[in-house]
Amino acid sequence: MNRDFWLAVDFWLAASVPMTRPPAAPAALGRTVCDVAAHLGLAATGTTGELARSVTGVSDDSRTVTAGDLYVALPGEREHGLTFEAEAAARGAVAVLSDRPATALPCLVVSDPRRHVGPLAAWIHDHPSARLDVYGVTGTNGKTSATYLVDAGLSGAGVRNAMITGIAIRSPAGSWPAQRTTPEAAVLQRLLAGFRDEGALAAAMEVSSHAVSQRRVDGIRFRVVAFTNLGRDHLDYHRTMEEYYAAKAALFTPERAGAAVVNVDDPYGRRLCASTDLPVWTHSTRDPTADVFADGIACDAEGTRFTVHTPSGRLPVSLALLGPHQVANALTALTSLVLAGVDLRGAVHGMEQLARVPGRLERVDVGQPFLALVDYMHNSAGQRSLLPFLRSLTTGRLLVVLGATGDRDPGKRFRLGATAAELADVVVVTDESPRSEPADRVREAVAAGARSVRGGELVVEPDRRRALEQAAARARPGDVLVVAGRGADGHQVYGEQVRPFDDREQLAQVLDRRR
Known part of the structure; x- marks a missing residue:
């Protein structure tokens, strides 16, 4: 079974689960097909009228194209995206970005279209991550819980915020089920632009290794990126632990983020601290010299309790979430927020109100x-x-x-x-x-x-x-x-x-x- 089939499965699942509200269409900037071509340094094919059409979004799936979209036709394992050019045109696409010429629409030809999707979508939506504090969380285990905890901490501190996880996506106006850990690049930029337009000031999101390798997060400027841990997983895709680690580490660069948060109780975390060029804040449940440290840990069937020591002060924390692993996840969240200047007491209060993370104990x-x-x-x-x-x-x-x-x-x-x-x-x-x-x-x-x-x-x-x-x-x-x-x-x-x-x-x- 090939990737195209699983894309169809994902699409079916998305269509079968009703949203509590559909994502709002971000405000358009009035870019034209000609403007997009100039931005990419290309000459577009098409009539004067076609090149003057407004581009209001980007889509790499012909089934989700809306009027005004630039359709990105990517090469697939079984079929090329240009196979579905007519469907994209019928749905209102105004141009195509691909690695070969199109026939029904004005076309921008580049050697690697996937490399351009994120940055181009960010440009079309006026760089939404420049107006949001985006908190990215990556690692093998704990991404979802840590992201929920970042979201809860922001809410507790009074920050209007949004969230993207593999379970749900939530904007200031509503929420809907997610279909993958990290959406595709064009979808991500549209989501972030919608969050911004709805008044969000911050967004917490899971970042998978697949998302980094497949350039889904290209074009996003993270306020903080956080690393939870690394263990054996996804080797069907990355082949070796070294490749898996490299995919995670590629997120921790000055081009992508302003600062890093790293769990130094994990050996790969300690390795990442030594290799990244980002400013790093560390956290630990073992090393009291870490920037953020937890002790007095107690876990039972009622919840998880500990004392957190941070540069902003020391506080007792009492979570409703079960399990000692949630201490590390909470430290990932708290360290990210304190580093970014969020009020510690408010963040802790918000995390303590989080009753559950769906499907996590x-x-x-x-x-x-x-x-x-x-x-x-x-x-x-x-x-x-x-x-x-x-x-x-x-x-x-x-x-x-x-x-x-x-x-x-x-x-x-x-x-x-x-x-x-x-x-x-x-x-x-x-x-x-x-x-x-x-x-x-x-x-x-x-x-x-x-x-x-x-x-x-x-x-x-x-x-x-x-x-x-x-x-x-x-x-x-x-x-x-x-x-x-x-x-x-x-x-x-x-x-x-x-x-x-x-x-x-x-x-x-x-x-x-x-x-």
Whole structure:
């Protein structure tokens, strides 16, 4: 299965989930096709009338083109974007940017069109990140939680703000579901321009390694970029840990950002501190010489508490979020905000009001006599961070439901199963989203890892709903049950079939029936 198919899946998912409000169209600057050509140093083909048309936006997907857009036709694995030029024209595109000539619209030809999308969209929308304090968060684990915490801290300090995560996008006027961790470059610039036009002064956003490698964040000027940690993930795309690290590190340059925040409890973080040319603020739960330091850490089923020490003062912090990993995420957020001059007390107050991060150790409670949670935990580093904590919450046993996603790094599947079996009493292996791979192959790789450890009970159940039922049937008073790997994801993908399935809703139904 190729990339074009998954783009179609993403589009279907986006169309199937209603927005609470559609993104507002940013104000146009009156750029023309001729102006765009001059900006790129190119000669455009077309009539005088065509070259005088106003360009009000950029789109690299013919299905989402709106009137006035410059359509960016990119080369694909199976088909070239120019295949869909007629559709883009019918939807109102006024010109094409591509690596080869178009036939139906005025065309700007460049050797690498993807390289131009972000900067060009930023220019067309009058450089929205110049009017916003944009806080970027990258790393393997913790990006979503840290971004939610930055958002909450800004709100608590009275800053009108917006947020972009892999779960949701929120502007001052409303919110809607996200379809990927970091949107494409043209979408990002449109979002930031909309935030600006709605009166936002800041925006918190997740930045994936894919987004950096694929130039989605080109054209954005970050006030602060923050690094959480690095562990094995996405090696289906980056191939090696060194390439994965390089993709993350490429965000930390003076051309992209004003300052860096780095977790120096992580070895890759310490390496990044030594290599970046940005001014760096560090944070730690181990090294009191870091710029921001946390001690007095206490974590239980009620939340997470610690004392934060910053250049702006010292304060106790009491989060509703569960798990010791949330201390590091909160430090990422607090360090970013304090560095940028945001009031510490207000930021802490805002973070303390954050009741949950969807799909991140999110409780599912229908009155059952044990703790049930859903979490995005999808790599062995996340398991080693969270499962010992969950063990500390139980007077009985720890039960884990997990699987692995198809068309993703196959090398981590065995480790997922082995780590779960090492740290839990009952492991139920099931399907997540096999995508184009045979489901039994993905599932068996996880199960093989679990069998390699002489641990507790192992159950293999392909059907995810029945797997939840199997786990719930084994849970006793005082136990902890966690459904891992998908978090807030609302769909499973089997080949070309996309099935609605939300772990939180399904688990609640299973538990309610048993109760």
